[in-house]
Amino acid sequence: MIQRVLTEEEFHRWNEYIFSRCGLYFGRNRRHSLSVKIFERMDSVELCSTEDYIALVSDETSDEFRVLVDELTNQETQFFRNRPKFELLRSTILPTLIRQKTARRDKRIRIWSAGCSTGEEPISILISLLESISYPKTWDIRVMGTDISTKALLASRKGQYSEREFSIVDSALRDRYFEMDSLAGIYTLKDNYRQYLDFRYHNLKSDEFLADVDIIFCCNVMIYFKNDIKAEIYDRFHNALLPGGYLFIGHSETMNRIYDQFETLYFEDAIAYRKRSSEVAEGSDE
Known part of the structure; x- marks a missing residue:
């Protein structure tokens, strides 16, 4: 199966958009991980283009942006970590x-x-x-x-x-x-x-x-x-x-x-x- 990766332009656009909404920033070394999460969410909501998906997450009546953030943040932890x-x-x-x-x-x-x-x-x-x-x-x-x-x-x-x-x-x-x-x-x-x-x-x-x-x-x-x-x-x-x-x-x-x-x-x-x-x-x- 061919893995989908955001183009340079798409990566920059998504990075800027996510940063503007909540301050999260993805360095170039995290382009792949950001791509995986975005395409997984696109599949879940049955959208084929990143243009359509960014329109969805930008829709104030939709909870999709919060769902995406849930996927982008690491929630692995344990009691008394460190x-x-x-x-x-x-x-x-x-x-x-x-x-x-x-x-x-x-x-x-x-x-x-x-x-x-x-x-x-x-x-x-x-x-x-x-x-x-x-x-x-x-x-x-x-x-x-x-x-x-x-x-x-x-x-x-x-x-x-x-x-x-x-x-x-x-x-x-x-x-x-x-x-x-x-x-x-x-x-x-x-x-x-x-x-x-x-x-x-x-x-x-x-x-x-x-x-x-x-x-x-x-x-x-x-x-x-x-x-x-x-x-x-x-x-x-x-x-x-x-x-x-x-x-x-x-x-x-x-x-x-x-x-x-x-x-x-x-x-x-x-x-x-x-x-x-x-x-x-x-x-x-x-």
């Missing part, structure tokens, strides 16, 4: 945050997982927080998960996962927060923990950002953006954070030569970025 980052969160960042807030009699905690995919990251964050805090019912806790993929958000809200997503999770910890359906082989987040989670659609390029956030996770999302858009998003994250708030990005991502308003905190196996304030987290190299 363990050093979560160990840093649990061992240093959260204890420091909780201690500072307790001293100020401020019991409000807001954590944002931007690009939350199917929910494993924000649920991992919530578990880390609940394991770190005494009497969580006395705190005003909210972990927000946002994504541009409506398909991923639907899965997040269901809170149902297979054994594979728990490959690096201790079974006792898993069973404390999830109920297992042994016949279906599915683990479902227990209802009493759902009250702390809020999943919603969000476009990092164009939608209004959250405000007064303590910690933001945005891991393995910036690979989809050009550097100028990355700088804009990092600046908006900076504005969204409270003074002394923390930002985590993917282990292979960097702010070097892109954005310089955060303090970079180097720990043994992980890096965190902090909005400057007079309060300094213990355990950094500063």
Whole structure:
């Protein structure tokens, strides 16, 4: 079977169109993967020309653009992915945050997982927080998960996962927060923990950002953006954070030569970025 590939002109046009709508950008090395997804969707809606398909995704009465975005974004993840980052969160960042807030009699905690995919990251964050805090019912806790993929958000809200997503999770910890359906082989987040989670659609390029956030996770999302858009998003994250708030990005991502308003905190196996304030987290190299 002959594989169809977008022509140079079609690739450029689609790239510009997708970028204008949501900021996602595909380098030349991803021309093939973009072609595959577009032609798969064209087959699904029974269209033969890219002209007809771009007309469909441009139609404001159609959901096809969101369906295409679902296909273009990688939704493969697992609980506590990148363990050093979560160990840093649990061992240093959260204890420091909780201690500072307790001293100020401020019991409000807001954590944002931007690009939350199917929910494993924000649920991992919530578990880390609940394991770190005494009497969580006395705190005003909210972990927000946002994504541009409506398909991923639907899965997040269901809170149902297979054994594979728990490959690096201790079974006792898993069973404390999830109920297992042994016949279906599915683990479902227990209802009493759902009250702390809020999943919603969000476009990092164009939608209004959250405000007064303590910690933001945005891991393995910036690979989809050009550097100028990355700088804009990092600046908006900076504005969204409270003074002394923390930002985590993917282990292979960097702010070097892109954005310089955060303090970079180097720990043994992980890096965190902090909005400057007079309060300094213990355990950094500063």
